[in-house]
Amino acid sequence: LEAFRAAGAATLSSDEVVHDLYRRPEVVAAVAERFGDDVIRADGSVDRSQVGTRAFVGDGLRFLEQLLHPLIATARREWIARERRLDPPPALLVCEVPLLLEAGLVDAFDAVVVITASEDVRRARVEARGQDFAARAAHQGSEADKVARADHAYVNDGSLDDLRAFVTSVVQGYASVR
Numbered sequence: 617l618e619a620f621r622a623a624g625a626a627t628l629s630s631d632e633v634v635h636d637l638y639r640r641p642e643v644v645a646a647v648a649e650r651f652g653d654d655v656i657r658a659d660g661s662v663d664r665s666q667v668g669t670r671a672f673v674g675d676g677l678r679f680l681e682q683l684l685h686p687l688i689a690t691a692r693r694e695w696i697a698r699e700r701r702l703d704p705p706p707a708l709l710v711c712e713v714p715l716l717l718e719a720g721l722v723d724a725f726d727a728v729v730v731i732t733a734s735e736d737v738r739r740a741r742v743e744a745r746g747q748d749f750a751a752r753a754a755h756q757g758s759e760a761d762k763v764a765r766a767d768h769a770y771v772n773d774g775s776l777d778d779l780r781a782f783v784t785s786v787v788q789g790y791a792s793v794r
Contacts, residue, residue, distance in 0.1 A: 617629050617710070617712050619776075619779055619780045619782075619783035619784070620708075620710045620783055620787060622780060622783075622784075623780075623783050623784040623786075623787035623788070624706075624707060624708070624787060624791065625706065625707070625708040625709065625710045625787050625791075626699050626706035626708070626709050626710070627709075627710045627711075627712065628691075628692060628695045628696075628709070628710070628711045628712065629712045630688055630692075630711070630712055630713050630714060631712065631714070633687075633688050633691045633692070634664075634684060634688065635664075636691075637684060637687050637688070637691075638661050638662035638664065639660070639661045639662075641660075643662070643683065643684075643687070644656060644660060644661065644662055646683055647662050647667060647680075647683070650676070650679050651666075651667055651670050651676070654666065655667050655670070665746070667680070668747060672748070672751040672752070672754075672755065677755055681719075685719060692711055695711075696709060696711075707787075707790075707791040708787055708790050708791050710729075710787075711725065713725075715756065716728065716762075717757045717761065717762055717765060718755075718756060718757055722765055727767040727768070727790065728765060728766045728767050728768075729766060729767065729768045729769070729770075729786055730762045730763055730765075730766035730768070730769040730770070731769075731770050731772050731779070732759045732762060732763060732769065732770070732771055732772065733771060733772045733773050734771065734773050735759075737772075737773050738759075768786050770782045770783075
């Protein structure tokens with residue numbers, strides 16, 4: 617998202633929305649009831665890494681999706697409405713939705729931009745975060761399907777400057793249409 621912001625787009629990160637949701641008392645209570653009190657930090661928020669290790673066991677992921685997806689959708693709609701009320705409104709609104717295809721949200725947006733990477737690079741990035749690549753990949757659509765459904769796609773195996781150049785060209789293309 618940093619590259620989109622640098623190119624002048626207003627952005628919303630679903631991941632940041634989830635961070636905020638994991639501080640809401642009703643969400644914290646539901647997560648603790650499902651996964652146990654030890655997934656709650658001393659400050660009362662949900663420990664995402666602890667939940668992440670348990671989410672891929674049994675129906676944990678389905679539980680989280682049913683709990684969080686409606687709340688994320690509401691936050692996204694509210695953000696879009698706020699941004700559109702600005703004077704002037706941003707030239708482009710970008711919503712980062714990691715599970716866009718899996719959640720069936722492709723048609724909710726005017727365009728889909730996929731930033732992907734080769735499997736080796738994705739595996740290394742996931743494992744560097746201490747996560748199980750195979751478990752996560754099993755719950756996601758294929759990268760080929762994501763790229764095929766995208767209006768724009770970029771394989772992010774190169775430099776940050778290359779990624780920024782790609783994003784800038786996409787943002788400028790859409791901003792000029794407005």
